[in-house]
Amino acid sequence: MTALQDLYLSELCRQTGMVPMVEGVCNPVGITPNWGVIAEAGMNDIDARCDAYLAWLDDKRRSQEPILSEINALQTTSQALMRVAGVGADPITMVGLAFGLASNTFTNIRSRLLLEANHSTVQSIVLSRQKEYRDGLMKQRVVTRAEAVYALRSYLRICMPMTIEMQINTTITIYEQAGVTGVAIKRDNPLIDPRTVTRNAPVGAVPLVSSQKVVQIERPVLPTIPGLTDITAKDNPELRGQSDLNQLQSALCAKADNGVVGALTKAEIGVFKIATYVLPDDPRREGKQLSPDEIRKIKTSGECPDTAKNYYEKVNYKPNAQARFGALGRNLDRFIPENPLGTPTALTKPVRDKIALARQKLGKTVSLRDYGINVSDQLTRDFDEALAEALVPQAPAQTPAPAAPAPVQTPAPIPGQTR
Numbered sequence: 001m002t003a004l005q006d007l008y009l010s011e012l013c014r015q016t017g018m019v020p021m022v023e024g025v026c027n028p029v030g031i032t033p034n035w036g037v038i039a040e041a042g043m044n045d046i047d048a049r050c051d052a053y054l055a056w057l058d059d060k061r062r063s064q065e066p067i068l069s070e071i072n073a074l075q076t077t078s079q080a081l082m083r084v085a086g087v088g089a090d091p092i093t094m095v096g097l098a099f100g101l102a103s104n105t106f107t108n109i110r111s112r113l114l115l116e117a118n119h120s121t122v123q124s125i126v127l128s129r130q131k132e133y134r135d136g137l138m139k140q141r142v143v144t145r146a147e148a149v150y151a152l153r154s155y156l157r158i159c160m161p162m163t164i165e166m167q168i169n170t171t172i173t174i175y176e177q178a179g180v181t182g183v184a185i186k187r188d189n190p191l192i193d194p195r196t197v198t199r200n201a202p203v204g205a206v207p208l209v210s211s212q213k214v215v216q217i218e219r220p221v222l223p224t225i226p227g228l229t230d231i232t233a234k235d236n237p238e239l240r241g242q243s244d245l246n247q248l249q250s251a252l253c254a255k256a257d258n259g260v261v262g263a264l265t266k267a268e269i270g271v272f273k274i275a276t277y278v279l280p281d282d283p284r285r286e287g288k289q290l291s292p293d294e295i296r297k298i299k300t301s302g303e304c305p306d307t308a309k310n311y312y313e314k315v316n317y318k319p320n321a322q323a324r325f326g327a328l329g330r331n332l333d334r335f336i337p338e339n340p341l342g343t344p345t346a347l348t349k350p351v352r353d354k355i356a357l358a359r360q361k362l363g364k365t366v367s368l369r370d371y372g373i374n375v376s377d378q379l380t381r382d383f384d385e386a387l388a389e390a391l392v393p394q395a396p397a398q399t400p401a402p403a404a405p406a407p408v409q410t411p412a413p414i415p416g417q418t419r
Contacts, residue, residue, distance in 0.1 A: 229259030
């Protein structure tokens with residue numbers, strides 16, 4: 001798939017006549033406005049294919065009536081010849097039924113909205129949407145391969161049968177429901193929208209057209225965030241700037257660090273590691289830095305709710321986690337019978353107070369992890385595991401049985417001695 005895409009983009013690149021060839025290969029690399037010119041050449045190529053498809057549709061629609069007329073004419077002629085030849089009524093009726101079936105089959109196979117709609121209607125929909133898409137894309141700035149491919153695929157969808165039929169059906173439906181106003185709203189918010197291609201459209205920018213000279217685009221250098229290398233590699237694609245860090249902290253329940261790599265962020269990363277990697281000998285469990293996959297996993301887990309104080313609580317103690325809350329309440333009440341919680345449904349203050357008491361009690365016998373911040377009233381994986389282990393009944397120590405006394409041995413009598 002990638003090889004075929006390379007061939008197609010390389011051919012479009014040659015069609016521009018502007019992008020320089022490098023060792024016989026015409027394929028821009030990296031971030032460059034050359035991709036915008038290639039996208040423009042690709043739309044010209046798609047236009048040619050779309051015009052051929054629309055012409056084929058028109059030919060199919062125009063040829064339908066002549067073919068049906070020919071089938072009907074053959075039916076009439078065949079039946080007339082059979083009557084002249086003296087064939088009975090039943091065979092003549094069977095021939096008529098056969099031609100009728102052929103006619104209905106042909107009609108059913110070709111019966112779809114595209115072939116029944118007027119050709120001028122179909123052409124008007126496609127051409128107007130193509131123009132609107134091109135006008136919108138000229139306000140954007142396509143600078144990457146991914147954006148160019150997406151722009152061309154979106155443009156190609158405009159001429160696909162399913163899109164044309166959907167456009168006709170939805171326009172009729174919306175007009176019946178909301179009149180002209182509804183149609184206008186729909187037109188301003190199309191499903192295939194060039195605004196989704198890229199976010200690189202500068203305010204007041206002049207669109208790049210094929211007559212312009214392609215120059216190197218100047219991109220602003222993102223400011224360096226102090227301490228970012230403490231939690232991830234320097235060139236991590238998932239954590240490049242301030243917005244990425246803010247999103248990460250929001251998902252880690254570390255918003256209080258407010259965009260700074262502080263002690264809370266580092267501690268919450270530790271909570272995430274322990275919560276994610278169960279095996280104690282897993283090297284990732286004690287790691288200090290996040291990989292791209294780990295950052296992606298954290299971000300996609302969603303924002304931290306107000307009821308959670310760390311990643312482990314957010315993921316495992318959601319409002320609908322009745323089984324988790326039930327087990328937590330039972331374990332805490334067995335470990336500390338005073339002020340029983342029953343079955344809690346949220347991490348309320350009484351629950352957190354009892355967690356703090358349990359941590360104090362466990363601290364005398366179990367070495368809980370030091371996260372670098374105060375987690376005295378929080379749930380973490382190591383706390384849950386230590387609490388469950390403390391409630392496992394211990395087998396009583398076996399008292400060794402007393403050893404049997406050694407038998408007393410009577411010395412043998414000395415010969416000649418009387419007892």
